[in-house]
Amino acid sequence: xxxxxxxxxxxxxxxxxxxxxxxYAMLRDIEPSDLAPADLEGLADATWxxxxxxxxxxxxx
Numbered sequence: 001x002x003x004x005x006x007x008x009x010x011x012x013x014x015x016x017x018x019x020x021x022x023x024y025a026m027l028r029d030i031e032p033s034d035l036a037p038a039d040l041e042g043l044a045d046a047t048w049x050x051x052x053x054x055x056x057x058x059x060x061x
Contacts, residue, residue: 008039015042020049 011026
């Protein structure tokens, strides 16, 4: 489970590298209320590229 600022920073780095599987694995384990809007968008992008369309749509709402 990714925790704290370090986990969020690692997840952001994975999004920036377009390492979608890593980004998804880290972001899904962080409490949504702890994520900034850009982090939720990163989660939505990761789920989209991993063909998790329903999760992608949910992350954008």
